[in-house]
Amino acid sequence: MKILSHLILAGAMTAVASGAYAAGGDPERGAQLAAQGDGSGAPCLACHGADGSGNNAAGFPRLAGLDANYLARQMLDYNTGDRVSPVMQPNIDNFDEQQIRDLAAYYAAMPVPATTAPANVSDEVLALGEKLANQGDWDNYIPPCSSCHGPGNRGVGETFPAIAGQHPNYIRSQLNAWKSNQRNNDPNQLMTAVAERLTEEQINAVAAYLGSQSATTK
Amino acid sequence: MKPKHKISLLAGLLVTSPVVLAQPEVPVNLPEFKDGQYVHSAPTVEDLKNDDSIHPELKKVILKGRDMFMNTQQHRGEYVFNDMNCKSCHMGEGRKNWSGPVWPAATTLPDFRGKNQHVNSLEERIAGCFSFSMNGKPPAYGSDDMLAMVAYHRWLAKGAPVYEKNIGGRGFSHLGNEKPELDYERGKQVYAENCAVCHGDDGQGQKKDGQVVFPPLWGDHSYNWGAGMTRIFTAASFIKNNMPLGQPGSLTDEEAWQVANYINSQERPQDPRYTGDVKETREKFLNFHKHTNYGTVVNGKLLGDHDNTGDKPFLKPDVLRPRTFE
Numbered sequence: 193m194k195i196l197s198h199l200i201l202a203g204a205m206t207a208v209a210s211g212a213y214a215a216g217g218d219p220e221r222g223a224q225l226a227a228q229g230d231g232s233g234a235p236c237l238a239c240h241g242a243d244g245s246g247n248n249a250a251g252f253p254r255l256a257g258l259d260a261n262y263l264a265r266q267m268l269d270y271n272t273g274d275r276v277s278p279v280m281q282p283n284i285d286n287f288d289e290q291q292i293r294d295l296a297a298y299y300a301a302m303p304v305p306a307t308t309a310p311a312n313v314s315d316e317v318l319a320l321g322e323k324l325a326n327q328g329d330w331d332n333y334i335p336p337c338s339s340c341h342g343p344g345n346r347g348v349g350e351t352f353p354a355i356a357g358q359h360p361n362y363i364r365s366q367l368n369a370w371k372s373n374q375r376n377n378d379p380n381q382l383m384t385a386v387a388e389r390l391t392e393e394q395i396n397a398v399a400a401y402l403g404s405q406s407a408t409t410k
Numbered sequence: 411m412k413p414k415h416k417i418s419l420l421a422g423l424l425v426t427s428p429v430v431l432a433q434p435e436v437p438v439n440l441p442e443f444k445d446g447q448y449v450h451s452a453p454t455v456e457d458l459k460n461d462d463s464i465h466p467e468l469k470k471v472i473l474k475g476r477d478m479f480m481n482t483q484q485h486r487g488e489y490v491f492n493d494m495n496c497k498s499c500h501m502g503e504g505r506k507n508w509s510g511p512v513w514p515a516a517t518t519l520p521d522f523r524g525k526n527q528h529v530n531s532l533e534e535r536i537a538g539c540f541s542f543s544m545n546g547k548p549p550a551y552g553s554d555d556m557l558a559m560v561a562y563h564r565w566l567a568k569g570a571p572v573y574e575k576n577i578g579g580r581g582f583s584h585l586g587n588e589k590p591e592l593d594y595e596r597g598k599q600v601y602a603e604n605c606a607v608c609h610g611d612d613g614q615g616q617k618k619d620g621q622v623v624f625p626p627l628w629g630d631h632s633y634n635w636g637a638g639m640t641r642i643f644t645a646a647s648f649i650k651n652n653m654p655l656g657q658p659g660s661l662t663d664e665e666a667w668q669v670a671n672y673i674n675s676q677e678r679p680q681d682p683r684y685t686g687d688v689k690e691t692r693e694k695f696l697n698f699h700k701h702t703n704y705g706t707v708v709n710g711k712l713l714g715d716h717d718n719t720g721d722k723p724f725l726k727p728d729v730l731r732p733r734t735f736e
Contacts, residue, residue: 327455330502333438335656340608342618349616351607373435379607385436385656 217260217290222298225291233283236295245305248359248403257407260293260300261350266377267292275377304357304407311360311404313397321401324394334389337398340382344409345402351379357407363399371395439659440508440651443578450577452505452513452566468561475562478555479504479512482544483622489555491722492545492679493615493622493631499543499639501652505566507579508651508658513567514580516560525638525698528733532560537729542637545679545720547727582647589642589667594709597672600665604654613676628676630720635681635713641701645670675708679720682730688714 229235236255240246244256255263267284269275271292287295311318323329325345328336337345340352347354355363369375370387378384390398443449453461455476458469478485480503482495501509515535523530525538536559537548549555602611608624609615615626626632638644650666651658661669681704685691691714692705699705704714719725 328502330506333656333658335501339655340623342623343621344619346618348618348623380604380654380657381436382607382654382656388434388436 217264217293217295217297219294219298219301221291222294222296225287225295226298230284230286230291232286236283239279240299241305243305244299244302246359246362248361251359251361251365253362254305254358254407255299256302257304258300258353259347259350260296262347262353263299264293264296265350267295269377275375306406311400313400317397318401318404320394321397321399324390324398325401325405329394332389334386334394337402345405346407354407355402356405358402360399360403363402364395367395367399436657436660441583444576447576447578448571448574449507449579450511450513450567450570452511453568454505455503458565464565471558471561472565474555475558475560476503478559479562485549485555487721488547489540489549490544490546492633492720493617493625494544494633495622495625496539496544498622498625499648504562508581508583510582510648511566511579512563513570514577516563516567517570517572518575518577526730526732529735532563534729534733536560536563537727541682541727541730543633543639545632545634545637545722547722547724548729551729582644583651584643585647585650585663585666587643589646590664592642592671593668594672594675597668597670597675600661600669601672604661604665605669608655613673627673628678630679630718632678634679634720635702635704636683636698640674640678640704641698642667642670642674642703643701645674671703675703675713677713677716677718679722680716680718680725681714682726684714684725688712 226236226240229238237244239250239252240255241252244254246252246254266275267287268289270277270280271285271287284292311321324334325337328334328339337355340348341355342348342352345354345356366375367387367390370378370383371390373384376384387395455473458464458472464472479496479500482490482497483493496512497503499510500506500512504510504512515532519532519535520529522528523535530538533551533556536556537551540546540548549559601613605627609627610624612629613627613632614629615622615631616624633639639648646663646666646669649670650661650663654660681691681695683691683695685694688705692699706713
């Protein structure tokens with residue numbers, strides 16, 4: 193039992209170390225901040241859940257297990273206005289950069305909850321989504337998601353977040369935001385270029401497919 | 411950014427159609443086809459599945475070839491000794507115009523090839539890619555794996571005229587012989603601004619879960635000094651019409667030339683045709699190396715002056731040999 197708990201602790205510390213130090217954040221302080229909020233809005237866990245799993249119906253993304261530097265970048269961008277969300281901004285605008293890095297470290301180190309749900313769409317829609325995710329639609333110059341988001345679309349580094357196992361409603365809203373230029377904090381317009389070539393049908397299909405995929409299974 | 415919305419709103423007022431196509435933020439700017447060129451529409455996997463005229467056994471072989479093409483890393487340490495897949499350079503499954511579509515190899519070979527100064531078969535052309543771009547050892551001629559690769563190429567060429575050489579979209583579209591004065595520092599700047607986010611600050615590429623996502627552009631796990639991509643004009647043309655991913659034509663010609671020169675001013679595994687002396691090798695294959703920085707001094711360093719073959723435990727695969735009919 194003691195060995196087991198040590199192993200778990202070691203595993204958790206490894207996970208914390210890889211997530212936390214990458215972002216220069218303290219996950220324990222991040223945990224407190226997630227519960228307290230920034231003093232003027234809702235605390236993080238009110239929408240993203242105590243386990244960081246988010247909420248599909250409301251379009252709140254899963255944060256647990258995402259790259260710490262990616263998460264920090266998004267929050268910093270909200271506070272500079274480089275990424276705009278009337279929901280997010282008031283809830284984090286009092287956090288300073290260190291607090292944001294603490295939060296990012298906290299969520300990055302969290303175990304990924306099993307958010308994967310069977311997609312409530314037809315097999316044809318899922319097949320289209322899978323094709324876009326893993327083969328792309330090159331005739332319309334749409335490379336597959338996996339060419340940047342990596343094998344299984346589980347994310348690559350701090351720039352390309354895991355999108356497998358992310359909530360379909362969130363993926364759909366973000367693709368539409370890029371497509372309509374409401375979101376443009378992607379480096380070198382890498383996401384804008386692809387999103388603006390996607391049809392509504394393709395966006396719905398790829399969101400449903402990615403949401404049905406495991407964020408962790410290799 | 412903002413004007414896009416003004417334009418689309420204005421257009422929405424003028425046109426009652428609910429679909430308003432505004433000028434894209436990131437247009438796809440590819441070269442035009444020339445009059446009289448054959449322009450091919452290569453079949454898709456769906457076409458293959460739906461084509462009852464193709465024997466199921468052949469479908470299996472074509473799909474095996476396609477699988478090798480898309481995931482060549484499954485033969486790491488056997489045919490491939492670097493981090494490349496065929497699709498790394500031949501984008502869009504080898505079907506895409508201006509991305510080195512591979513089907514013309516099936517319709518224009520056998521033919522004389524300047525690189526090795528003899529008549530090449532389709533198998534030999536594929537072997538060339540494995541020997542240089544993949545820094546590897548090609549599947550044996552006539553082997554099951556080579557047959558699968560050939561079948562994939564041949565099937566992609568379905569419907570294309572044999573020995574028609576005036577092909578639109580072939581290669582990467584040569585940027586022309588007029589190149590700017592090449593400046594390493596300028597290329598470095600273009601690289602940092604446009605390429606490093608994916609390929610890394612040191613051109614090392616990125617992997618995830620042991621799989622290559624962004625291929626390395628130089629170093630031990632990139633293409634070797636004999637690969638076509640080491641030619642500045644080839645890399646410049648590829649970059650111009652394919653990079654950054656999803657944004658063909660977004661760099662100026664000048665930027666493409668400069669960054670191609672920067673990338674190809676870095677070290678990489680030895681040319682398999684190495685004689686043991688880099689300057690001698692450059693001279694011996696000057697028809698090729700006059701377009702590369704191999705055997706020249708860049709930043710005070712003689713490029714290619716080493717015995718490093720990367721992860722490949724030999725220099726030259728046996729299939730690289732002259733062929734004569736005398």
